[in-house]
Amino acid sequence: MAGHAAKHDYHLVDPSPWPFVGSLGAFLLAVGAVGNMKGLVGADHPLAFMYGDGSFGGLILGFAVVIYTMIGWWGDVIKESRQGDHTPVVDLHLRYGMIMFIASEVMFFVAWFWAFFEYAIFHEVRLDPGLAQWPPAGVETFNPWHIPLMNTLILLLSGTTVTWAHHALQHGDRKGAKLGLIFTVILGVCFTSLQVVEYMEAHFAFSMADGGNLYGSTFFMATGFHGAHVVIGTIFLAVCLVRLLAGQFTPEKHFGLEAAAWYWHFVDVVWLFLFAFVYVIFG
């Protein structure tokens, strides 16, 4: 648009359906989630399979629209990048955007650490004597030097392999870049798998319905949100691997990979805080 007269390097994006479709998807996802949790229509309503109590229809619909938007929107971004719309200044925009996004993610984790510390440090003010001790009565915490240490080493190693991939790409070593990324994705999957094993072995419950308490709530929500970020980061890196195999990254221009690497390092740092405080110091 206006390209005929523009004497600047900014990218004036063409009109796009994705913001509206994505917003609609978020709305459908929200309504579907409330339907699933609470039931917005009765069990004999014709839409009970969508929005009845415990139904998954509305959730799946909303999720599908959101995923469709992501594929379409980010596919457009890749297309624009490849047709040269991402000038140096636009590239800088993307870098700022990613840094700010990660900053907001950090603040999201602040809330979960806040809840954990509130209990870990001030547990003695609880009225119930079982809840006023640390760890609370009936909670058997994990030995940090078993699976958690293993997971720490896996994530640290994956941080080096993603850096290997990045440097290899910068030096034109495409084989090294591919290997580095493949290792990183595999290590991400290993981490998630070991987290699943750990969750299955937990000697404390998530829900109060199963005899759980605030320890289980903070532990599972904090490590669970971290795990979700690991899964997202793994997918992000896997997409970068596909794009690398498709020849979309050059030694000079590969911000998608860099953004994935930044995100991966952020996930890594969150884990180090979880490991240090949740597993070791207050373990």
Place this chain on the structure above:
Amino acid sequence: MSADAATHDDHTPSMWDWRRWVFSTNHKDIGTMYLLFAIFAGIIGGGLSGLMRWELAEPGLQVFNNGFWGNEHNYNVATTMHGLIMIFFMVMPAMIGGFGNWFVPLMIGAPDMAFPRMNNISFWLLPFAFILAVMSMFVPGAGGDMGFGGGWVLYPPLSTSGHNGPAMDLLILSLHIAGVSSILGSINFITTIFNMRAPGMTIHKMPLFVWSVLVTVFLLLLSLPVLAGALTMLLTDRNFGTAFFAPEGGGDPVMYQHLFWFFGHPEVYILILPGFGIISHIVSTFSRKPIFGYLGMAYAMVAIGFIGFIVWAHHMYTVGMPVDLKAYFVAATMVIAVPTGIKIFSWIATMWGGSIEFRTPMMWAIGFIFLFTVGGVTGVVLANAGVDQALHDTYYVVAHFHYVLSLGAVFAIFAGWYYWFEKIFGVKYNSLFARLQFLFFFVGANIIFFPQHFLGLQGMPRRYVDYADGHAFWNMVSSWGYVVMLIGMAFFFLVLIDAIIRRRKADANPWGEGATTLEWTLSSPPPFHQFSELPKIK
């Protein structure tokens, strides 16, 4: 300039093409949508406050008596939704989404925002979040009662075990989506302001409105995710058996208050800071002087933003905090009066010795300065933990925050509306009607809210459908004030109708030499894509 504008105007899509709006990637169109959405949400939120003033006009039950709409519970639903709608769907969309989108790129000499497509999802998430919020009023909340009535702060246990129906879940997800919208918008503004300033516009030459938006969006970026975390904890406590705010499982409802106000206090500065920026431009323009103490003004906003993160517990003096902790929060809170004073005195110093013209926006701006000062002074009173012990959750608090928001932020929005109306819509407005709106608003809002100080000092609690007979007189006065403000609102719509019918072509710069920022160098309305050749700043 005009020749350049003409060639571009040829490419402006038709106003009646729905794709221009729904698929928009144009910061001015998106800004206009934000403004219209804010007006719409403001009508709903203002209508709810009308129901409340009607109910409180005299003792007993007038409205919420299972007649017109619902019972006493629905009064609390009305207070809750009035607060949430006005904050998230009226003030923030108008100031940051509307004026921010319109004028940040224009003032820094940029052709558009950094992420034009993301800009549009920041907008479109809001109407959908609004639908969720309105839906929540009409589905079961507590028992058989519809909607969530626990106040806009959503404190547990009212927001967990107290309201077991889907209303609260819809509200939580509505705020999640509105939060995503604001975070994406913040990322967009920060990137735009840091990277897209015209050649020569250093950070210390940026117009103060741009500074105010920059500080505001940093507050949003860093505080909203914490609210998202707290809301998620509410959601899992409600639906998945976690114990975050459940004492029987070791949880702590006060922890919610900490998390909420760690967001909530920056949020109140988010609501007012863009107003500070708007007022600075208007005072400078109509005094025909550069703003007094430009750098002091800019860094006062930075200071307010920073201190805004470390005073949150002054909203919770009555939860049983240690005295030392209260002493800290009292001291830190009072420190905010210093940068705020810098701003008030610098506006006055700007007017001092200036060639002052009382055009419509200037009247709103001076009204703002007076009313915001009243609200600021009662804020210093409330900052004292000892005094607050008595005034907490009384109408004194209601009066305080409506002076800084309903009379502060809203007056700043109308000041900006009448300052930039011709620039945005390209037509002149009837300034007599606009001044009458100001007159009725100024008188009406003071009649509504000044007596509420007395009611609070008499001990009338917030968020209650009825009151003791002793509070009757000032409540009646307050409700008549609403009628006066309603007349002012009628003049607001008269201005719009008059402008639509008469369509008098606006000048590029209606304010003369006092208006020095870049938006006045463009036509009214500006070309669909401005600054194809970037302006050079000396």
